Amino acid sequence: MVExxxxxxxxxxxxxxxxxxxxxxCEDRPARVVMAEDFERVLDRNRRLESVVMRMIRTRPHPDAxxxxxxxxxxxxxxxxxx
Numbered sequence: 001m002v003e004x005x006x007x008x009x010x011x012x013x014x015x016x017x018x019x020x021x022x023x024x025x026c027e028d029r030p031a032r033v034v035m036a037e038d039f040e041r042v043l044d045r046n047r048r049l050e051s052v053v054m055r056m057i058r059t060r061p062h063p064d065a066x067x068x069x070x071x072x073x074x075x076x077x078x079x080x081x082x083x
Contacts, residue, residue: 004036045083052077 007018
């Protein structure tokens, strides 16, 4: 599970600060963070791409229709990659 914290970001240097109660043992360490909006955008894109992949896995077109099915899924995947 991903925790999302509300905080503040400096518009000059980019420092991020989250208001949390200190229990007296704090020590600053480097951390990798992303903006929630960016994370949510990528997560949404991954869900849509996963939907295309799952349909590719589950679809069993008739022998004379596989090319049409493949091209339809391919077009959808290409559109998602352009977003």
